[in-house]
Each structure stands twice: as C-alpha cells, then as structure tokens.
Amino acid sequence: MKEVFLSNCEKSFIQKIISEGHRLDGRNYNESRKLNITFGSQYGSCIVSLGETKILSQVSCEVVQPKQIRPNEGILYINVEISPMAAPQFEANRQTDLTVYLNRLLEKCYKDSKCIDLESLCIVVEEKVWSLRVDIKVLNHDGNLIECASIATLASLAHFKRPDVTRSGEKVIIHTLTEKDPIPTVLYHYPVCSTFAIFNNNILISDPSFIEESVCTSSISSEEGNISGGLLVVGMNQYKELCLLNLTGAAIYNSSIVHRAILSAADKCKSIVDLVKKTIISDDNLR
Numbered sequence: 001m002k003e004v005f006l007s008n009c010e011k012s013f014i015q016k017i018i019s020e021g022h023r024l025d026g027r028n029y030n031e032s033r034k035l036n037i038t039f040g041s042q043y044g045s046c047i048v049s050l051g052e053t054k055i056l057s058q059v060s061c062e063v064v065q066p067k068q069i070r071p072n073e074g075i076l077y078i079n080v081e082i083s084p085m086a087a088p089q090f091e092a093n094r095q096t097d098l099t100v101y102l103n104r105l106l107e108k109c110y111k112d113s114k115c116i117d118l119e120s121l122c123i124v125v126e127e128k129v130w131s132l133r134v135d136i137k138v139l140n141h142d143g144n145l146i147e148c149a150s151i152a153t154l155a156s157l158a159h160f161k162r163p164d165v166t167r168s169g170e171k172v173i174i175h176t177l178t179e180k181d182p183i184p185t186v187l188y189h190y191p192v193c194s195t196f197a198i199f200n201n202n203i204l205i206s207d208p209s210f211i212e213e214s215v216c217t218s219s220i221s222s223e224e225g226n227i228s229g230g231l232l233v234v235g236m237n238q239y240k241e242l243c244l245l246n247l248t249g250a251a252i253y254n255s256s257i258v259h260r261a262i263l264s265a266a267d268k269c270k271s272i273v274d275l276v277k278k279t280i281i282s283d284d285n286l287r
Contacts, residue, residue, distance in 0.1 A: 006214050014215045018199045025051075025209065030264055032207035037155050037276065039283045043182065044160030048152040050207065052142035057152035058135045059160040059185075063174070066122070066129040074121020075131040078106045080149065086138040087210075098145070105146055105246060106136070106153055109191050109235040113243035116157065117186035123165050123172055130162055132185070143210035146233055150193035155276050159283065160185050189237040190273040191244070194265040196232045198249060204232075204260055206268070217249065232258065234265040238273040 014024065027033070033051030040046065044059030066073060080102045082090050090096065110116070121130035134156060136149050161182035164175045197208035197216040205212065208231075216229035230249015237243055242262065 006211070006218070010211070011215050011218065014211060015199060018203060018205065018212075023205065024211065027207075029204065030206045032268070033209075035151070035272065035275065037151070037279045039155075039159055039279070044156045046152060046155045046159060047139070048148055048155060050144060050148040050151070051209065052140055053144055053148045054139040055145070055148045055152045056137045056139055057149075057156040058137075059156045060133050060135070061130050061160075061162045062133075063123065063128050063172070064131040066126065070118075071126040072122045072129075073118040074129040076111055076116055076118065077131065077133045078103060078110065078136065078153065079133065080106065080136045080138075082138045082141070085140075087141040090141075102136070102146060102149055105193065105233060105235075105244065106134075106149060109150060109193055109244045110134075110153060110157070113189070113191050113235070113237075115187055115189050115191055115237070115243075117188060120186045121162075124167070128172060132157070132160070132162075141210065143213045144195045144207050146193050147195045147207065150191070150235070151272060151276070154190055154192060154273075155279070157185055158187055158190070158276060159280050189239060189241070190276065191235050191237045192269045192272045193233055193235045193244060194261075194268050196234070196261045196264070198230045198232060198254075198257060200229075201254060202257060204257055204264070206264060232261050234261050236262070236265050236269040238270050240266040240270075 036049045038047050047054060047056050064075065067075065080099050082096065082099050084090050084092055121132065123129060134153055136152060138145060161184045163177065164180040164183055166173050166175065195208060197205045197212050199205065199216055208216065213231065217231060233244065233246040235244025247258065
C-alpha cells in the first residue's frame with residue numbers, strides 16, 4: 001500500500017477549522033454523512049454508502065463439516081477486500097494492514113459478540129452444518145470504512161436467507177428456492193460499529209472523512225506543542241450494550257472522551273438498526 005501524504009499546511013488548516021467548531025464539508029461535530037442501503041437481486045447482497053464511502057457486501061452459504069470443538073454449531077467467516085478501485089494507494093491482491101484491521105474488528109463485533117444463532121445453522125450434529133461467508137468489497141474509500149463495513153455486514157446478514165433442508169434417513173436434501181421458502185438468519189441482536197476522530201485531546205467528531213482520519217492519526221507539532229489525536233471505534237447494539245471498543249492515540253489516556261463517545265454511539269446505533277430493519281421490510285414487500 002502506497003502512503004498518502006498530507007502537507008503540514010493541510011494538517012494545520014484542518015486542525016484550525018475543527019478547533020473553531022467547523023468541518024470541511026460543513027457538518028456539525030456529531031453529524032454523520034448520508035447513509036443509503038440498497039439490496040441486490042439475491043438474498044444477502046447489499047451496497048451501503050456513507051457519504052462517498054461505498055461498500056458491497058455479499059453473504060453466501062455452503063454445507064461443511066463442523067469444527068470438532070463445536071460439533072453442533074455452524075460457522076461464520078468474514079472476508080474483507082480492498083482493491084485499487086477503492087483508492088489509488090491500494091494494490092490488487094495484496095493484503096494491507098487496513099484489511100487485517102477491518103477483518104479483526106468485524107470478527108470481534110459479529111463473531112465474538114455472538115449476535116448470530118450458530119446452533120440454528122446445524123443440520124446433522126458432528127457431520128453437516130451451514131457455513132456463512134460474508135464477502136466485503138470496498139468500492140470507494142472516503143474515510144470511516146469500519147462503520148460503513150459494519151452496516152453492510154449487518155444488513156446483508158439480516159437480509160440473507162439460506163435454503164431449507166430435509167433429512168430422509170441418512171440423506172440430506174437441500175431444496176431450491178422454488179421448492180421451499182428459504183430460512184432467514186437468526187440474529188439475537190444487531191451490533192453496529194461507530195467511528196469517532198479525536199482532535200486536540202478533547203474534541204470528538206463523528207463519522208470522520210478520509211482527510212479528517214489522516215490528520216487525527218498523525219501527531220502534528222504546532223506553537224502550543226504536540227497536538228494529540230486518534231481514532232475511537234465503539235461497537236454497540238440496539239439495546240445499548242457494548243460489543244466492541246478499539247482505542248488509539250488520545251482515547252487511551254482520556255476516559256471522559258471514551259464515555260462521551262459511548263453515549264453518542266448508543267443513540268446513533270439505534271437509528272441505524274431501525275433504518276436497516278425498515279429497508280429490509282420494504283425490500284421484502286417489493287419481492
């Protein structure tokens with residue numbers, strides 16, 4: 001991955017306008033960009049756009065042998081891809097630190113929080129289970145990839161329906177969509193990751209753009225000394241339960257800013273989950 005360099009002049013300008021209460025695109029500190037969710041023709045396919053950041057998510061399933069330690073549970077696998085189409089600094093078929101970081105956070109948020117009923121994916125104990133694979137493709141990168149990717153993952157999992165299965169003796173029959181209605185994925189709760197950028201140690205801004213992310217993660221020397229920033233990712237569900245917390249920079253040393261971010265993320269998450277549910281219902285009606 002090629003480095004994207006910002007000049008000190010650009011960094012100072014962004015720091016200055018944010019400390020004065022403004023943002024480059026005219027938003028307030030706690031205002032997010034426009035969120036749009038559209039579903040494809042297949043179950044579990046969706047495109048989520050957050051401002052200019054666009055992500056495609058597709059859920060697929062196959063019958064596999066379960067893991068020995070969990071013989072009655074299905075498997076969830078998340079795979080993130082960032083190609084040069086997303087931004088020129090990325091290289092084709094090369095895993096970057098950002099890809100690994102996104103993958104790790106999404107697995108923590110969706111696998112470790114146990115939001116999916118993996119036992120409902122079991123067909124025959126110790127023999128056959130469903131394996132769900134979520135493929136995330138970044139179409140355009142304009143900042144806040146983790147929030148956009150988490151909404152895309154959640155929307156595609158909630159929208160996905162797997163084929164129905166019946167057993168006759170030792171045989172397992174997988175029915176097509178025309179033979180039997182597909183079965184929706186069982187979700188216990190709906191987690192969403194919210195990203196916040198920290199400026200001047202105490203200014204918290206919601207849904208940072210690419211340039212804001214770049215500035216807050218790089219320390220810059222000024223007349224006042226070293227200005228500290230950082231990124232803060234909060235994963236929460238609609239019941240205001242914390243599923244994930246990822247701190248960098250100033251967030252590690254400032255507990256009050258983390259508390260403010262958690263309170264802000266709780267309200268934000270509920271509105272996003274409501275929008276996902278509403279969009280799925282309207283898509284079902286259209287089908």
